[in-house]
Amino acid sequence: MQSKLLAWYDLNARTLPWRLRPQDKLAGKQADPxxxxxxxxxxQQTTIAHATPYWERxxxxxxxxxxxxxxxxxxIMAMWSGLGYYARARNLHKCAQLIRDQYGGFFPKHESELLKLPGIGPYAAAAIAAICxxxxxxxxxxxxxRVISRIFKIEDPLPKYRNIYRIKAGDLASIDRPGDYGQALMDLGSVICTPKSPKCSDCPWLSACAAQKDGSQIQYPKKIKxxxxxxxxxAVFILINDDSVFLRQRPDSGLLGGMMEFPGTLWSENKPQSINNAPAVKNWEKCxxxxxxxxxxxxxxxxxxRSQGKLDDNQGVWADINDIGSYALPTVMLKAFKISMK
Ligand code: SF4
Structure with missing residues (x-):
């Protein structure tokens, strides 16, 4: 199964800007950690199409x-804006500083050491150690x-029994070209063994696949509802003064920690009953x-x-509304801003 998958990968590897082509890898080049x-x-939690322009920037x-x-x-937070899960951006910076200060600017080579770095979990540590x-x-x-669940027809649902999938995948993993093998398996899942319409006739593992034999592919993986x-x-309050809009920074910890926001109410299970805690200007208009x-x-x-006016508040900043994209505003706040501009 390993050699079949690697032969398929050598011909069909996806071209991604951060990835070394299999022929370059076989010629001895190393991927950049x-x-x-x-x-x-x-x-993590983002599609390749959405993440690639961020990676390039x-x-x-x-x-x-x-x-x-x-x-x-x-x-960094401003450049991350729109990618979501903002703890990742905070950890990205912390991790880079640690690598600069404790590892002389070089990534550690082993999975066990990579796992100790902020923001690097089991999947990323395994991927970096194997690929690089x-x-x-x-x-x-x-x-x-998904691939493993179909090959073995695993009945134990995800995410509860994730470890069973890991063990089965580990049994198949290649020690000869571990990085290429891992990328090949991810490509197989992404391009061939897709969730709703797997292209089994193009699959290098067709003859080994239990789910394919009885046509039950799309019933796997089993998942807990x-x-x-x-x-x-x-509620959020968008206050404009000439070409500026008032922003403040969220606390460092918690949801959207360290990102910018428009002033607003707490987010609770009850609808806001009043706008008493809006910034102290008049004429708030509900969009x-x-x-x-x-x-x-x-x-x-x-x-x-939305409203217009000045505010005597040194807890926030006045941001240029023509350059709002350069502030670390999460997507939810950018949505609110767009609505206020209609
Ligand atoms: S044969 Fe089909 S279901 Fe089985 S692993 Fe390949 S693509 Fe997936």
Whole structure:
């Protein structure tokens, strides 16, 4: 199975800007750990299409891990804006600084050491160690879980029995070309063994696949039904003064920690009953549209209010509305801003 998959990969590897082509790898080139690390962190919970322009901007502004470490956090948060899961951006900066200060600007080579760095979990540590340093690790992401679930017809549902999938994947993993093997398996899941319409006739593992034999492919992986997300409600207040809009910074810890926001109410299970805690200017006008946004553990509905005027508040900043994209505003706030401008 290993040689079949690697032969398929040699001909069909996806071209990705952070990835070394299999022929370059076979010629002895090594993947750049900084590029791979950046891509792996960005791709958590994000599609390749969405993450790639961010990766390109980061690599162009910060060509090395030391450049990233030497930048200030606000700039990194602003460049991350729109990618979501903002703890990743905070950890990205911390991790770069640690690599600069404790590892002389070089990534550690072993999975066990990579795992100790901020923001690097089991999947990313295994991927970086295998892809960049040829350590025989077991790289398992959701694409790999899907392939493995179908090959073995695993009945134990995800995420509860994730470890079973890891063990099965580990049994198949290659020690000869561990990085290429891991990438090959992820490519197989992403391109061939897709969730709804797997292209089994193009699959190098067709003859070994239990689910394919009885046509039950799309019934796998088995998953525990997700609970319905609760809804929280709140309001934001968008105050414009000439070409500026008032922003403040969220506390460092917690949801969207360290990002910028418009002043607003707390987000709670009850709809806001009044706008008493709006900034002290008059004539707040309620916008006809609301913001709907989904976080990993709740849905949010935000009323948007707008007004014009000055504010005597040194807790925030006045941002240029023509350059709003350069501030570290999360997507939910950018949605509110767009609604206020209609
Ligand atoms: S044969 Fe089909 S279901 Fe089985 S691993 Fe290949 S693509 Fe997936």
């Amino acid at each position: 900084y590029s791979v690390w950046l891509s792996e962190i960005m791709l 980061f690599i162009s502004k910060f060509p090395t891990v030391n450049d990233l470490a030497n930048s200030n956090r606000e700039r 340093f040829d350590e025989p690790t077991n790289i398992v992401d959701s694409n790999v879980e 997700k609970k319905k997300l609760p809804i929280r409600y709140g 006809p549209e609301i913001v709907s946004h989904t976080f990993s553990h709740f849905k949010l509905e935000l009323e948007v209010y």
